[in-house]
Amino acid sequence: MNLKEAQQKINEIKIQQMQVDEKDLDMWNDYQKQIETIQKETVLTPWDHVELVRRPDRPKAQDYIDLLFDEFVELHGDRKSLDDPAMLCGLGSFHGMPVTILAQSKGKTVEENLKQHFGMPQPEGYRKALRLAKQAEKFNRPIITFVDTPGAYPGKEAEEKGQAQAIADCLYTFSSLKTPVVCFVLSEGGSGGALALSVADKIFMLEYAVYSILSPEGFASILWKDGSRAKEACDVMKLTSKDLLEKKVIDGIVSEPFGGAASNLQSVVERMDVMLRDALQDLTQMKISTLVERRYEKFRHLGDGSWKMLR
Amino acid sequence: MDSLFKERKSRLDIFHQWRKKAKPKSKEIPDHVFMSCTHCHTSVAMMDLVSNHYVCPKCHHPFKISARERIRQLIDENTFKETNAKMISIDPDDFPGYKEKLERLQKQTGMNEAIITGTGKIGGFSCVIGVMDSNFFMGSMSAAVGEKITRAIELATKKKLPLILCCTSGGARMQEGILSLVQMAKTSAAMKKHSEMGLLSIIVLTHPTTGGVSASFAMLGDIILSEPYALVGFAGKRVIEDTIHEKLPDNFQTAEFVLEKGFIDRIVPREKMKEELERLLSFHCKRSIS
Ligand SMILES: [Zn+2]
Ligand SMILES: [Zn+2]
Numbered sequence: 001m002n003l004k005e006a007q008q009k010i011n012e013i014k015i016q017q018m019q020v021d022e023k024d025l026d027m028w029n030d031y032q033k034q035i036e037t038i039q040k041e042t043v044l045t046p047w048d049h050v051e052l053v054r055r056p057d058r059p060k061a062q063d064y065i066d067l068l069f070d071e072f073v074e075l076h077g078d079r080k081s082l083d084d085p086a087m088l089c090g091l092g093s094f095h096g097m098p099v100t101i102l103a104q105s106k107g108k109t110v111e112e113n114l115k116q117h118f119g120m121p122q123p124e125g126y127r128k129a130l131r132l133a134k135q136a137e138k139f140n141r142p143i144i145t146f147v148d149t150p151g152a153y154p155g156k157e158a159e160e161k162g163q164a165q166a167i168a169d170c171l172y173t174f175s176s177l178k179t180p181v182v183c184f185v186l187s188e189g190g191s192g193g194a195l196a197l198s199v200a201d202k203i204f205m206l207e208y209a210v211y212s213i214l215s216p217e218g219f220a221s222i223l224w225k226d227g228s229r230a231k232e233a234c235d236v237m238k239l240t241s242k243d244l245l246e247k248k249v250i251d252g253i254v255s256e257p258f259g260g261a262a263s264n265l266q267s268v269v270e271r272m273d274v275m276l277r278d279a280l281q282d283l284t285q286m287k288i289s290t291l292v293e294r295r296y297e298k299f300r301h302l303g304d305g306s307w308k309m310l311r
Numbered sequence: 312m313d314s315l316f317k318e319r320k321s322r323l324d325i326f327h328q329w330r331k332k333a334k335p336k337s338k339e340i341p342d343h344v345f346m347s348c349t350h351c352h353t354s355v356a357m358m359d360l361v362s363n364h365y366v367c368p369k370c371h372h373p374f375k376i377s378a379r380e381r382i383r384q385l386i387d388e389n390t391f392k393e394t395n396a397k398m399i400s401i402d403p404d405d406f407p408g409y410k411e412k413l414e415r416l417q418k419q420t421g422m423n424e425a426i427i428t429g430t431g432k433i434g435g436f437s438c439v440i441g442v443m444d445s446n447f448f449m450g451s452m453s454a455a456v457g458e459k460i461t462r463a464i465e466l467a468t469k470k471k472l473p474l475i476l477c478c479t480s481g482g483a484r485m486q487e488g489i490l491s492l493v494q495m496a497k498t499s500a501a502m503k504k505h506s507e508m509g510l511l512s513i514i515v516l517t518h519p520t521t522g523g524v525s526a527s528f529a530m531l532g533d534i535i536l537s538e539p540y541a542l543v544g545f546a547g548k549r550v551i552e553d554t555i556h557e558k559l560p561d562n563f564q565t566a567e568f569v570l571e572k573g574f575i576d577r578i579v580p581r582e583k584m585k586e587e588l589e590r591l592l593s594f595h596c597k598r599s600i601s
Contacts, residue, residue, distance in 0.1 A: 152526075152545065152546070153554075154545075154546035154547075154550045154551045154554050155551065155554060155555055156551060156555055156557070156559060156563075158545075158546070159544055159545060159546060159551065159563070159564060160572050161572070162530075162572065162573075162574050163526070163545040163546065164525040164526040164529075164530050164544065164545035164574075165526075165530045165574050167526040167527075167545070168495075168499060168525075168526050168527050168528075168529070168530035168531050169530075169531075171495055171496050171499035171500070171526075171527055172499045172500075172502060172503050172531050173503075175496065175499060175500030175503050176500070176503050176504070176507070191483075191492065191523075192492070192495060192522075192523055192526045192527075192545070195492055195493065195495060195496060198496075199496050199500075211489065212488065212489060212492075213483050213485060213487075213488050213489055213491055213492045214483070214485070218550070219485055222485055223485050223486075236406060236407065237488055238404065238488050238489065239488070239489070243489075244489060247489060247490060249489055249490070249493060295500075296500050296504070299493065299496045299497045299500055300461070300497060300500070300501075302454075302490060302493045302494075302496075302497060303454025303457060303458065303487075303490040303491075303493065303494060303497070304454075304458075305401075305403050306400060306401060306402070306403055306453065306454035306455065306487060306490055307398055307399060307400055307401060307453070307454055307455035307458055308398070308399060308401050309395075309397050309398055309399075310397040310398075310399055310423065311397075
């Protein structure tokens with residue numbers, strides 16, 4: 001059973017369950033068991049993941065920031081030319097510890113999304129993130145990044161203002177930043193636009209999130225000259241959290257309830273809270289030179305299994 | 312076993328043929344071979360092309376050249392020593408059709424991957440050089456390419472040498488997925504370490520440098536040069552046009568365009584590139600006022 005069929009079936013059972021007489025607990029439990037069995041037996045395809053994280057009710061960076069931090073003060077602008085609303089940055093307090101937050105931010109309404117380009121940052125967005133990353137380094141504040149973007153914004157002005165240079169600069173600078181960096185991939189992580197915020201000491205990914213070289217549509221269009229074969233592309237792209245953990249690109253998975261984070265956000269945030277607390281306790285105790293060297297080594301060996309030397 | 316030997320032999324044959332070609336003597340080039348300029352469509356005699364650094368004598372558009380040819384043009388004779396020549400991609404995920412494509416390209420080009428790295432001298436100055444080749448998989452970034460680039464950068468850091476990277480790439484290699492993407496981070500981190508040692512890096516952009524390569528080491532040199540008319544940009548032109556529903560001007564994402572926008576230092580014609588690199592390298596040797 002795929003996700004759609006399962007959810008339809010579960011909804012049908014729930015309707016029947018609601019009609020059960022209050023006293024007939026056995027009957028009610030029986031329905032409950034049926035639901036749980038379906039949930040357990042439903043295997044999500046990679047395409048299910050993609051569709052799930054693109055649903056409008058999928059929580060956005062702002063929701064996680066609101067729940068995960070005691071306080072949040074937004075800071076604006078790249079100090080050069082613009083404030084990009086697709087990159088939400090600021091100061092936060094995590095159980096009393098000051099941190100810098102850099103988040104790719106999708107909007108909740110059509111209006112917001114037009115302004116925020118559906119979470120696709122412009123060069124100015126990356127430069128804002130970079131400015132505040134350097135500020136975090138100055139004040140020894142750990143950095144928490146949230147990745148949620150189909151990719152960097154492919155606009156005319158974005159090219160004119162150096163999208164490539166802005167992303168390259170993030171990769172370059174984050175690689176040796178002298179403060180801990182923890183990254184959460186929330187929903188969609190696409191191409192260099194996502195990578196720019198994921199040069200981190202610890203990278204966690206929500207269970208149903210996807211993180212890939214390119215959006216499935218872009219991938220299919222480049223490889224097969226047919227963007228409509230996105231679903232098929234997902235089967236070979238290895239873009240789920242499990243795939244990425246296997247390839248050691250990420251360090252851990254934040255498990256999600258059936259149906260995704262939207263169905264019980266609080267429980268997901270609680271798990272993130274524990275993971276973030278453990279990570280920060282670990283990383284802040286490390287000598288800075290060790291921390292930076294470990295970050296270098298982590299990325300240095302990605303892809304080691306993909307080449308060999310001919311004899 | 313037999314077939315393995317046969318395959319190796321055929322590869323060696325290709326290699327030997329190519330070795331002969333690598334240093335063309337004018338006598339060997341038949342004067343009836345003509346190449347058509349992709350820009351002005353003039354037919355140019357192969358011999359004239361070779362003596363003109365593979366640049367169209369009429370419109371000055373550079374023709375596509377192999378990494379070997381570029382090394383021949385830039386590095387002092389008999390000083391090039393190749394590193395990690397035998398590194399190849401192995402396709403651990405069995406991506407449909409990938410292995411076959413790699414093998415076909417290896418036979419066609421006589422190369423093992425889309426980049427050649429090594430050490431050599433330019434005008435007597437020792438340096439580490441990496442040259443990408445768009446004949447192999449459009450110069451796309453595999454984990455092997457990323458590894459070769461990173462090793463070249465690390466070698467330069469270790470030997471305290473200047474680094475020259477000549478880029479040409481269509482971007483990430485789709486077949487390798489996320490592990491192709493993260494090579495952008497790996498190579499950029501190596502560039503940072505090289506820079507922190509106070510060492511010089513020079514990037515030479517050639518047609519085309521796009522996608523992931525443009526958004527990593529290609530934008531991270533102390534000095535960024537480009538050949539004229541090269542395509543330099545991050546997002547594909549068609550993707551942008553589909554996003555903004557508007558036609559882009561012809562000069563969009565050219566070397567001349569990114570120079571005007573402030574993202575590269577200089578445009579240098581191919582026939583002047585060696586001289587230019589020599590000059591830039593000479594600025595970076597310690598000398599006192601005489
Ligand atoms: Zn390694
Ligand atoms: Zn021409």
